[in-house]
Structure formats: C-alpha cells, structure tokens
Amino acid sequence: MWDALAARRDEAVDFALAHGLIKAGPQGGAVHAPFTLTPAPIPPALHRQLAGLTAPFNAVVWRLSRDLDALRDTLEPAAAGDPFTARLLELAGSTAGSQPLHLDITRSDYFLQPPDGDAAPRPRQVELNTVAVSYAALAGRAQRLHAYLFRDAPVAAELAPNDPVTGLAEGMAEAFRRFGHSQAEVLHVVQPDELNRFDQRLLEFALRERGVPSRRLSLEALGREGTLREGHLWVAGRPVAIAYLRAGYAPADYPSRDAWRGRELIEHADAIALPGVAVQLAGSKKVQQRLSRPEALARFCDPADPAEAGRLHATFAGLYDPEEPVTGPEGELPAWRAALQAPSRYVLKPQREGGGNNLFDEAMVAFLADSTPARRRPYILMERIAPAPRRALMVARGEIADAPAVSEIGRFGLLLADGARLLRNADVGYLVRTKHAGSTEGGVSAGFGHLDSLVVTGSPFPPTP
Ligand code: ADP
Ligand code: MG
Numbered sequence: 001m002w003d004a005l006a007a008r009r010d011e012a013v014d015f016a017l018a019h020g021l022i023k024a025g026p027q028g029g030a031v032h033a034p035f036t037l038t039p040a041p042i043p044p045a046l047h048r049q050l051a052g053l054t055a056p057f058n059a060v061v062w063r064l065s066r067d068l069d070a071l072r073d074t075l076e077p078a079a080a081g082d083p084f085t086a087r088l089l090e091l092a093g094s095t096a097g098s099q100p101l102h103l104d105i106t107r108s109d110y111f112l113q114p115p116d117g118d119a120a121p122r123p124r125q126v127e128l129n130t131v132a133v134s135y136a137a138l139a140g141r142a143q144r145l146h147a148y149l150f151r152d153a154p155v156a157a158e159l160a161p162n163d164p165v166t167g168l169a170e171g172m173a174e175a176f177r178r179f180g181h182s183q184a185e186v187l188h189v190v191q192p193d194e195l196n197r198f199d200q201r202l203l204e205f206a207l208r209e210r211g212v213p214s215r216r217l218s219l220e221a222l223g224r225e226g227t228l229r230e231g232h233l234w235v236a237g238r239p240v241a242i243a244y245l246r247a248g249y250a251p252a253d254y255p256s257r258d259a260w261r262g263r264e265l266i267e268h269a270d271a272i273a274l275p276g277v278a279v280q281l282a283g284s285k286k287v288q289q290r291l292s293r294p295e296a297l298a299r300f301c302d303p304a305d306p307a308e309a310g311r312l313h314a315t316f317a318g319l320y321d322p323e324e325p326v327t328g329p330e331g332e333l334p335a336w337r338a339a340l341q342a343p344s345r346y347v348l349k350p351q352r353e354g355g356g357n358n359l360f361d362e363a364m365v366a367f368l369a370d371s372t373p374a375r376r377r378p379y380i381l382m383e384r385i386a387p388a389p390r391r392a393l394m395v396a397r398g399e400i401a402d403a404p405a406v407s408e409i410g411r412f413g414l415l416l417a418d419g420a421r422l423l424r425n426a427d428v429g430y431l432v433r434t435k436h437a438g439s440t441e442g443g444v445s446a447g448f449g450h451l452d453s454l455v456v457t458g459s460p461f462p463p464t465p
Helices: 002-006 009-018 044-065 068-081 083-094 136-149 154-158 164-179 197-209 219-225 257-268 277-282 285-291 294-298 308-313 335-341 361-369
Strands: 022-024 030-032 040-042 101-113 122-129 185-189 214-217 227-229 232-235 238-245 272-274 325-328 331-334 346-350 379-383 390-396 399-418 421-436 450-452 454-456
Touching (some): 002 399, 009 136, 040 390, 044 122, 044 285, 068 083, 068 285, 164 272, 185 232, 285 294, 285 379, 335 361, 390 421
Parallel strands (some): 040 454, 185 214, 238 272
Antiparallel strands (some): 101 122, 390 399, 399 421
C-alpha cells in the first residue's frame, strides 16, 4: 500500500501542476505546492463538531468587532508596548462606519489532542484567523488530488469533499450585489511579492465567473492612487465595493505613509472592508487570550443559546497573560515563570499574524529569561498542544518523505450581515496542513506545512486500498 502510493509521486505532482495546486516558484513561474499523498483521518463525530463551531465563532467575532470599548479595554495594555497594535486600534476608533454591510472570512484552526485512555481526541483551537485568511482555493485542490488518487479504493466514500473557495466566492458575490453599484469592483489588496498568489487568483477567477470583476493592488499603490469621493473609494475610475485584504496584517505591509493612507482610505470609505480593522483586531492573540475567560466569552455568544459559550470554551487550550498566576507542580507562579520552568509546555506569541512569529523552546526561554514586565506585555503564553503523530507521505519540491506527521485542521467561515441583521453565517469547508511531527510552526508558505485533506473514519489511515 505505502510503496504503491509512494510510486505515484510523479503522477501526483503532475496532477497538482495541472489542477492549480501550485505556488509561485523562487525563480518565477509556478511549482507544485507541498502536499500529502495520505489524507488525515478524523472520526465522524469530531468532523461534525468542528464544522459546527464555525458559525458560533464567526458570530463572536462579529459581535466583538461592534464593541469598540471591549476591544480597547483588552488591547490598550498591549498597544502600550506594540506600536503596530496601537496604530490599528487608533484607526478602529476613527472609522466613520457608514457602510451597514459587514462581510467576514474567518478560519478557525485546531489540533486534535489525544486523550489519556480510550476516549475520542478533543479539538483544541490553535487560533481564530480573521484577516487575510489563505488556502481556501488550494485546500480544495488538495482534496481533488486525493479524490483522484483514491477514486477506485474503498476509502473513496469516506473522503470529505471540500470546496471552500466556492463558498467564499458566493458570499462575496452576494455582498457585491448588495453594494449595488454597476461600475464597482472588488479590490484585492495584496503583498507585492506574494508567492501564494495562485490561491488568491483562483478566488478572483471564481468571482469573475459569478459576474464580479476584480483588481489587485498593494496597500502602498492604493494609498497613492485611491481617492475618496461621494463616500466611495475610487480606484482607476471605479468605486470599490469590497476591499479584500490579503495584506495589511503585518508591519512590513506598511512600509510608508502611503501604505497607511491606503488602509485609512478603506476604513473611511463606504467600501465593505474585508475585514475592517476592528475584525482584524478581534482575531488578535490578546483578544484570544481574553476570550478564554468564560465570562468574557459569554458576553459575545448567542444570548438565545446558553450552552454555546461552553461548547466553544471546551476547545480552548490554556491562554495566559504572562503575569497571570498559573498553578503547576511547583505551586502558583506567574505564567512567564512557569514557562521558564517547563518550556516544552508553552508557546510564547506576540500580537502578530502570518506565521513564523511565535517563540518555542530555547527561543522562548532566551526571551523570557531577561525580559521586563513592559517587554512581556504585548505577548501571550499558550499551552502547547501535542497532537498524536501518524505516518504520512509528504511531497515537497518533488521529493517524497515518509515520516511521522501531525495535522492542523482549519475550518473556513463566511459571515454576511446588514447592520444588526445576519444574512449568512456558515462553515464553507476546511484546510488541513500536515507537517513533520518534530517541527513547531506549520505554515505552508513558511515551508513547513503540506496541503492535505480529511478522511472521515473511526480507524487509522490507511484503510485497505
Ligand atoms: P500565526 O497567527 O502567526 O499563524 P498561530 O497561532 O496560528 O500564529 O501559530 C502558528 C503555528 O504555530 C500554528 O500553525 C501551529 O503549527 C503552531 N502553534 C501555535 N500555537 C500552538 C500551540 N499552542 N501548540 C502547538 N503548536 C502551536
Ligand atoms: Mg495563524
């Protein structure tokens, strides 16, 4: 089974290239994106549970983003030590809010934590992404690859279909129609040297198929070329219906005054900001940590469903302010001291998105050992989640690895509202990123993750081919 599958490497690489499972190559052109040949098993009940968490988490983000006082209250201490958070928070306070339409694309990422004993594994949320959520298109292509490889195998019936880019395009197309201007376009705000641009382009093409035209621009170019007139944001003679950010989450996306002006234009115009700066901040690490307190979470849950907060909270790992007391084998200690004593049990995270920013192991110890309260303030400590490794075949740069691996499962969500009225709030599919069991970060762009798919089964993979 394993040899027969591994022998199909070249066929799988060609399938990937032929079907858009690709990224930009370092020397230009396209290369295949990293992928696996072995879908990740998930028990049926857990599969349903994860999909069912998406809409409630979306609504929490939406309600929280409408409560600027709560955001300020949570983020001001971090903003005091992090100029980027401070600037975004300031911008959140300055928006006119003339656009009643609200559109969010989210992705909630989980590991399945193995139980002590025989119980089913528990989902543990890694984080909830609310800005520049990526891999909706490539995740669907990875599933197509697996459907192709296993089409005549008994396991075919258990492969979980996945087409998130269609769900995103449909939601965006509805928002576009409701914006209601015949000349309008969707503006994709992108990083100038984006290697993951095919994932972005596939969404752009899916929008075009639904009658929605797009344009791509960096924040800096938007700042130079965009104008505000009659409430609209105008670019190249057309009003922007949706300003869709695939950039703007990292300080490096704001290299100049022009780039900040680009972001301000989006916030101040009546374009649907996807996301607005308040939603972006609602997905930040400090907010995630605050929401791990049951009373803070309950405030933003559905008042009509008293059990909802408990269901969401059950997926949280320990999340701590560095100064907050935690109880360990040595008694009660500030979390940062507990992390120094047991580094393998924690991850240190700054107020950043996009992968590659977190501190693990020695790097975390080196930072914490000579830190001051002021330097620690914009960070959170998170309990390290340890998913169970399984054997997997992973293909990157044309080379195959047969090695122990762990998978992170993301669920894509789309929410559309008009003022206080929810129009759509749904789970639209999933992302699986599988990495070598020993590596810490899991980003595909960062070179660690391999695009994967799910096989819904109670037994370990692979079942009989
Ligand atoms: P970012 O917003 O930069 O993507 P994440 O919080 O998603 O940051 O973390 C990036 C990666 O680090 C995750 O995809 C995961 O592989 C790893 N990671 C993050 N938090 C944990 C954790 N608590 N336990 C184990 N691994 C983690
Ligand atoms: Mg992330």
